[in-house]
Amino acid sequence: MTEIIRARNLVKRYNGFTAVDGIDFSVRRGECFGFLGPNGAGKTTTVRMISCVSPVTEGELVVNGMDVCREARQIKSILGVVPQEDNLDPDLSVRQNLTVYARYFDMPRELANQRIDENLALFQLVEKQHEPIWALSTGLKRRLIIARGLINQPKILVLDEPTTGLDPQARHLVWQKLRYFREQGVTMLLCTHYMEEAAHLCDRLVIMHQGRILVEGSPAELVEQYAGREVAEVRVSGPQRERVLAQMASRPGLTVEEVEDILYIYARTPDGRAQMADLLLESESVSYHQANLEDVFLRLTGRGLVE
Secondary structure, three states, X not given: OOEXXXXXXXXXXXXXXXXXXXXXXXXXXXXXEEXXXXXXXXXXXXXXXXXXXXXXXXXXXXXXXXXXXXXXXXXXXXXXXXXXXXXXXXXXXXXXXXXXXXXXXXXXXXXXXXXXXXXXXXXXXHHHOOOXXXXXXXXXXXXXXXHHHOOOOOOEEEEEOOOOOOOHHHHHHHHHHHHHHHHOOOEEEEEOOOHHHHHHHOOEEEEEEOOEEEEEEOHHXXXXXXOOOEEEEEXXXXXXXXXXXXXXXXXXXXXXXXXXXEEEEEEOOOOHHHHHHHHOXXXXXXXXXXXXXXXHHHHHHOOXXXX
């Protein structure tokens, strides 16, 4: 798979503040590539530079063989953008919003109507096509914004928190449609706070923190490397806590993270649950779960709130 996006030593500064601090990454043609990170990590800023709406301060950024600093107009013509905020025109109907957007790409009326019909059907919006925007639920608006971003049949679809505010049924519908477009060869860039969403959709991803990339890999690779197979969340105090920590030294398949009155114990071996159960017999409270991307995210970026 050839790369469609390449960034080398990419930097973005705002009035002396470094939002993106010298990052390197590449996106392969036809994959879904994710940007994860807490608020302020630099992921949306990175995507805005790729979308040519925020200029690069330093470094190299190439999209489909074109330099974002010199060929922004050509790059925008191959992008579909799904922003985090609702920027639909409230004075127009569902169909009119799509019609106006198609005009930005100088699309013939007959072709525009054909694509509008296809996307309305795909996102189950046909019955709502003449409704005003104010009459739509949050879920319907999000589906319309994604449908709008696909009108020009983009090579690259940029998704910034695409399922924010959706109920589980609507979220799974959107995931299903996005997987379909990935199978059709559309490259996708996904910024999300939903770890389950990243695990479902991303072929590869980076986790960013304070403007830098901490790790890169597939969701499965990152879970295996940083969280293992299973996790125990343990509330234990006093002498029992000290006993558990002391015995951890003789259990090479286990690692521990201490967060206030909770121990998070990560098991990497197939018998990890048995080892943890034996170790934690006298603990006050224990819960187990299969290791996932959220465990990786919290281990790398911390469990405290980031402002």
